[in-house]
Amino acid sequence: MDAAMRGDARKETPRSRLLAAALALYSRHGVNGTSLQMIADRLGVTKAAVYHQFRSKDAxxxxxxxxxxxxxxxxxxxxxxxxxxxxxxxxxxxxxxxxxxxxxxxxxxxxxxxxxxxxxxxxxxxxxxxxxxxxxxxxxxxxxxxxxxxxxxxxxxxxxxxxxxxxxxxxxxxxxxxxxxxxxxxxxxxxx
Amino acid sequence: MDAAMRGDARKETPRSRLLAAALALYSRHGVNGTSLQMIADRLGVTKAAVYHQFRSKDAxxxxxxxxxxxxxxxxxxxxxxxxxxxxxxxxxxxxxxxxxxxxxxxxxxxxxxxxxxxxxxxxxxxxxxxxxxxxxxxxxxxxxxxxxxxxxxxxxxxxxxxxxxxxxxxxxxxxxxxxxxxxxxxxxxxxx
DNA sequence: GTCTATAGTCTGATAGAC
DNA sequence: GTCTATCAGACTATAGAC
The missing domain is CATH 1.10.357 (Tetracycline Repressor; domain 2)
Structure with missing residues (x-):
């Protein structure tokens, strides 16, 4: 199995770290109660860095x-x-x-x-x-x-x-x- | 029992209508997914009318x-x-x-x-x-x-x-x- | 990949006329 | 009780430099 990894389970990538942070926040505050700013803050980056990984919040x-x-x-x-x-x-x-x-x-x-x-x-x-x-x-x-x-x-x-x-x-x-x-x-x- | 009614069950008041509308929207969209504008729209009034009944969304x-x-x-x-x-x-x-x-x-x-x-x-x-x-x-x-x-x-x-x-x-x-x-x-x- | 800066919209909430 | 008008701030999303 090559680099095309499924979901978030495979390895520690920026993408998987972002998903883990988002899941933790979504679980606690709900999706609508979580802003991209909160996700970015938890990762120590800016919103624009989040948008580099996912084209939208829905994604x-x-x-x-x-x-x-x-x-x-x-x-x-x-x-x-x-x-x-x-x-x-x-x-x-x-x-x-x-x-x-x-x-x-x-x-x-x-x-x-x-x-x-x-x-x-x-x-x-x-x-x-x-x-x-x-x-x-x-x-x-x-x-x-x-x-x-x-x-x-x-x-x-x-x-x-x-x-x-x-x-x-x-x-x-x-x-x-x-x-x-x-x-x-x-x-x-x-x-x- | 006089006019001091408990909760929303007693009679059809502006307040009880507002609570019913809010509950329906909160159930479907979640609290954070429901704006005061949505509540007002459902009642056919403006946000200011909602604020006359309740001092805040939390209330x-x-x-x-x-x-x-x-x-x-x-x-x-x-x-x-x-x-x-x-x-x-x-x-x-x-x-x-x-x-x-x-x-x-x-x-x-x-x-x-x-x-x-x-x-x-x-x-x-x-x-x-x-x-x-x-x-x-x-x-x-x-x-x-x-x-x-x-x-x-x-x-x-x-x-x-x-x-x-x-x-x-x-x-x-x-x-x-x-x-x-x-x-x-x-x-x-x-x-x- | 990350940043700054900003567009454009919606938010909760307030002030004051009727 | 309801309205118009407005506020300051937060929101998603985009543009473009490094």
Whole structure:
């Protein structure tokens, strides 16, 4: 794999440092509550230096969301290939929990920040992926109770990683416990 | 009860209309994504007319949160008076679900909007109430699994009401189903 | 890649007439 | 209670020197 690196995970570049700073500020103050000046100040540079890396503020948000959206698409498509309802639910549940844990902050941002739907009105639609995840968990003709359980699960999975009390919990532990709790919430038996 | 009305529920006043407009905009665009001009436009008046009702933008948000914060305090204080752990959990769970359903939009705002913690740094602290709710649900020396279940429950309860798929569900139905789901999530037996 | 400087717009908030 | 008019400051974004 060469210099074309995906997302922000590869190496310490000016771009990746900028994305990390932006994510921290977006998480705390929201996208609309964060100015380019704040991002520049945190990096110790000027606004113009920020604009050298990204052509607009939207582009920064898009770059932050892209790895998560990409992974979401993969999870959804894999789950939709399963042939039994049970296997679909199992696949999407483990997949989404894995996402939510690996991309803790970005998940909460995508779920809760009003700037995200405003942005994706024109871009690769995260809302459509969330919708497909919901459908996979709901199945056909869901009862009201199921509808409500799935709605609760959606918020819980995407927002929980942001909880400061869980900051010290390691990924594997968090993933395992969230899966157990999610199964209880949906009324699934634990896997033997 | 005379003209001194609490919150926004009492009657159709200019003030209550303004709060309703602000809540709708805050829910969709976030507090920081909503300008006073947008609120004024929605009411068909000018910004100056808005400033006649509220001395600042913060004051509008504070007025929106006040009824929820007040009800939260009542729920927490009542639950803390219970003498057994089981009764405490039962009390806080039913109380919070009732809140979250009655104040659907405001609950999501309080839980997720970055403007709320920024505001309550100086005002009657909703964060402290959320903390006490968490403590009541956790109990002393919680295991990691319990910690994570309660974190998930917190997000789920406060955010679920905002879900557009549940907009048509009536309060009583939503309350009942959320209680059942919350009990499953926490591993409590359903009440006979 | 980073800077200074600035354009043009919108922001929250105020003053004062009606 | 609502208006017009205005303020000072912050905002995103651009231009061009180094």
């Amino acid at each position: 920064i948000l898009l770059a932050l969301l892209e790895p998560l959206v990409s992974d979401m698409r993969e999870v959804v498509e894999r789950a939709e290939c399963e042939r039994t309802r049970t296997a679909q639910v199992e696949s999407v549940l483990t997949g989404v929990i894995d996402l939510a844990v690996r991309h803790r902050e970005v998940s909460a941002l995508m779920q809760a920040d009003p700037a995200v739907p405003a942005l994706h009105a024109s871009q690769s639609d995260s809302a459509a992926l969330s919708e497909r995840i919901g459908q996979l968990l709901l199945g056909p003709d869901p009862e009201p109770g199921r509808l409500i359980s799935v709605a609760m699960l959606g918020s819980a999975l995407m927002m929980t990683g942001k909880n400061p009390k869980l900051a010290a919990v390691e990924d594997e532990e968090l993933r395992r416990q969230m899966l157990v709790a999610a199964r209880r919430l949906l009324g699934l038996r634990s896997r033997g | 509008i948000l504070l007025a929106l949160l006040e009824p929820l914060v007040s009800d939260m305090r009542e729920v927490v204080e009542r639950a803390e008076c219970e003498r057994t752990r089981t009764a405490q959990v039962e009390s806080v769970l039913t109380g919070v679900i009732d809140l979250a359903v009655r104040h659907r939009e405001v609950s999501a705002l309080m839980q997720a909007d970055p403007a709320v913690p920024a505001l309550h740094a100086s005002q009657s602290d909703s964060a402290a109430l959320s903390e006490r709710i968490g403590q009541l649900l956790l109990g002393p020396d919680p295991e990691p699994g319990r910690l994570i279940s309660v974190a998930m429950l917190g997000s789920a309860l406060m955010m679920t009401g905002k879900n557009p798929k549940l907009a048509a569900v009536e309060d009583e139905e939503l309350r009942r189903q959320m209680l059942v789901a919350a009990r499953r999530l926490l591993g409590l037996r359903s009440r006979g």
